[in-house]
Amino acid sequence: MARDAYQQALALRRELGEHSQLAYTLANLATVARYQGDYPRALALEEKGLALARTAGDEWAAAHALKHLSRIHLFVGQHPQAKVECQASLAHFSKLGGTFGTAFCLEVLAAVEALDKHPTRAARLLGAADGLRQRFGLAFAPAERAEYLRIETTVRGSTGVDAFEAARAEGRAMPLATAVAFALAAGQADRLSPAASSPLSRRELEVAGLIARGLSNREIAEALVIAERTTEAHVTHILSKLGLRSRAQIAVWSTRQARAGVAEREADAAITPSTLKRPAPSRQITSTG
Numbered sequence: 362m363a364r365d366a367y368q369q370a371l372a373l374r375r376e377l378g379e380h381s382q383l384a385y386t387l388a389n390l391a392t393v394a395r396y397q398g399d400y401p402r403a404l405a406l407e408e409k410g411l412a413l414a415r416t417a418g419d420e421w422a423a424a425h426a427l428k429h430l431s432r433i434h435l436f437v438g439q440h441p442q443a444k445v446e447c448q449a450s451l452a453h454f455s456k457l458g459g460t461f462g463t464a465f466c467l468e469v470l471a472a473v474e475a476l477d478k479h480p481t482r483a484a485r486l487l488g489a490a491d492g493l494r495q496r497f498g499l500a501f502a503p504a505e506r507a508e509y510l511r512i513e514t515t516v517r518g519s520t521g522v523d524a525f526e527a528a529r530a531e532g533r534a535m536p537l538a539t540a541v542a543f544a545l546a547a548g549q550a551d552r553l554s555p556a557a558s559s560p561l562s563r564r565e566l567e568v569a570g571l572i573a574r575g576l577s578n579r580e581i582a583e584a585l586v587i588a589e590r591t592t593e594a595h596v597t598h599i600l601s602k603l604g605l606r607s608r609a610q611i612a613v614w615s616t617r618q619a620r621a622g623v624a625e626r627e628a629d630a631a632i633t634p635s636t637l638k639r640p641a642p643s644r645q646i647t648s649t650g
Contacts, residue, residue, distance in 0.1 A: 384410035384422040388429055396504070400437050407433065424453035428462055431469050432508075444473045448545055455541045463541065464493045470544050472512040480520035481528045482547065485586075487516050488532020489540035495533075535583065542576055542584035559618065560602045566615075568595040572608050573615040 387410035394403040407430045414422035431447035434440070447469045454462035467490035475483035493499065501509055517525050535543065546567050559566060564585075571581045578596065582589040599611055 384414040384417070384419065384426060387413070388425060391429060391433075395433060395436075400433055403433050404430065420453055420457060421459070424450050424457065424459065424462055427453070428465055428469075431466070435469055435472055440473050440476050443469065444547075447473070448547075451541060451544055460493060460497045460537075461499050463537070464490045464497075464499055467493065467540065467544055468509060468512050470547070471516050474547065475516040475519040478519070479547075480516070481524065481586075482543075483516045483519055484525045484528035485532035485535070486540075486544055487513065488529035489535045489543070490532075491529070492533035492535065493537060493540070538576070539580055539583045542571055542574060542580060543586075545574075546571060546584050561599060565595050565599050565602070566618075568592060569599055569611050569615040569618075572596070573612040575612075 387406045391403040391406035391410070394400075394406060407426050411423060411426035411430065414420075414426055427446045427450035431443045431450060434443035434446065447466050451463060451466035451470070453459075454466060467486050471483045471486035471490065473483075474480075474486060519525075520528070532540065561569065567585060568581055571584060576584065578592045579589050582592045585592070596608070596611070600606065603611070603614060605611055605614065
């Protein structure tokens with residue numbers, strides 16, 4: 362029934378040339394397919410929607426498409442893909458001020474970190490999402506509530522009860538900008554172009570990237586869960602190794618390095634739904650919807 366209605370809406374919007382709205386209708390059809398357990402079809406529809414959103418220059422539609430793609434890849438056990446898409450979506454929502462999308466991305470990233478055996482990070486991310494939902498009154502739809510509970514169970518099961526609650530409380534107390542930086546910092550060094558031949562360590566690359574996002578030393582320390590003095594030492598080392606004299610110069614250098622890796626990141630995020638079989642990997646969050 363819902364699928365037929367969305368198909369009719371799809372045909373009408375194609376006739377009217379409403380490309381960005383087409384992306385949202387494709388997302389609705391993808392949701393139906395996901396609830397039916399047809400993940401290959403859901404992925405194909407979301408990928409089409411993402412392409413349309415980018416063609417139309419609709420950043421909101423692109424953020425939503427990436428968000429849904431990350432959830433599907435989480436469910437089928439493709440955690441690296443889910444992480445790439447979810448961090449890209451989070452960056453969009455953070456820029457646009459989308460609090461609901463931001464909370465959703467923090468939750469998906471929490472599950473990814475738990476499955477990748479980073480339980481403390483996972484609990485902090487889940488706590489950050491909880492805090493954001495509480496502050497802005499972001500309620501769950503019934504189906505979303507069920508999915509959240511599956512994510513919470515995954516994160517809680519990755520560590521002991523006391524450690525989980527302590528880390529979750531730390532996440533809840535994070536300011537929004539710090540929570541976003543914390544979520545985006547994971548794996549940041551991995552996304553720089555290998556051709557850059559950087560003289561910096563992996564941690565220094567993360568610090569440089571957060572400087573480029575405009576974070577202070579204190580905010581960087583909170584995002585990376587290190588002492589502020591350690592952050593200051595990293596900044597000093599970065600300046601020395603790169604022969605620079607200011608944080609602004611670090612920001613420019615980091616931005617250039619990140620741009621050098623854009624093509625590679627786009628390749629990492631490329632999706633080929635036709636090659637995806639209906640999977641049953643050993644470590645995944647299974648959707649029952």
